[in-house]
Amino acid sequence: xxxxxWYQRRVRGxxxxxxxxxxxxxxxxxxxxxxxxxxQGDIERDKYGKAPMYMMDRSKRDExxxxxxxxxxxxxxxxxxxxxxxxxLFRPLLDGCLANRRNWLNQxxxxxxxxxxxxxxxxxxxxxxxxxxxEDVELDESKLQSELQHQPEEDPGAVES
Numbered sequence: 581x582x583x584x585x586w587y588q589r590r591v592r593g594x595x596x597x598x599x600x601x602x603x604x605x606x607x608x609x610x611x612x613x614x615x616x617x618x619x620q621g622d623i624e625r626d627k628y629g630k631a632p633m634y635m636m637d638r639s640k641r642d643e644x645x646x647x648x649x650x651x652x653x654x655x656x657x658x659x660x661x662x663x664x665x666x667x668x669l670f671r672p673l674l675d676g677c678l679a680n681r682r683n684w685l686n687q688x689x690x691x692x693x694x695x696x697x698x699x700x701x702x703x704x705x706x707x708x709x710x711x712x713x714x715e716d717v718e719l720d721e722s723k724l725q726s727e728l729q730h731q732p733e734e735d736p737g738a739v740e741s
Contacts, residue, residue, distance in 0.1 A: 593663050593673065599656050600676030603683050611698050614644050641694035645687035652681045 598609040618641060621632030634640060635647055660677045663670040687697070 589659060589663055589666075592659055593670070596656055596659065597673065599652060599680055600660070600673040601680075602676075603680060606676075606680045606683070607697060610644065610648055611694075614641065614647075614694070615698075644694050644697060645684045645692055648684040649681060649688060652677060652684065657681075 598606060598613075600606075601609070614635075617636040618638040621636030621638055624630045624632045624636070631637075640647075656677050660670065660674040664674045
């Protein structure tokens with residue numbers, strides 16, 4: 581049972597790993613995911629007459645930074661803290677999560693709008709992003725986009741925790 585829980589936590593950590601990436605990547609991924617959520621909320625409202633969930637409600641789009649802080653506080657922190665406690669090699673993921681929480685909180689305090697976040701996206705082709713360790717990493721946009729769009733098949737044996 582403990583082995584299964586450990587496996588599930590590692591899988592969940594991988595699924596949520598965008599929250600641990602360097603800020604420019606995290607911001608881009610969050611904007612893309614939020615846009616998908618807002619599109620789904622539009623469909624639910626327009627096609628089915630249902631009020632969308634808060635995080636899928638386009639009228640709340642300027643609250644994305646607050647939504648991200650809440651997501652980190654309520655989902656990610658417990659996960660990455662438990663992974664790091666089980667194995668210190670997971671510390672960089674926890675550090676990345678903490679750094680992005682600080683960045684999103686800064687956006688909340690500055691009342692940054694969704695449009696400001698969207699327009700600030702970086703072009704990743706032949707550019708570099710400075711990581712938390714201050715080393716430059718070349719990013720291949722086509723590879724990143726492929727990874728973002730890849731939807732892995734669900735493991736029928738996996739159990740939600």
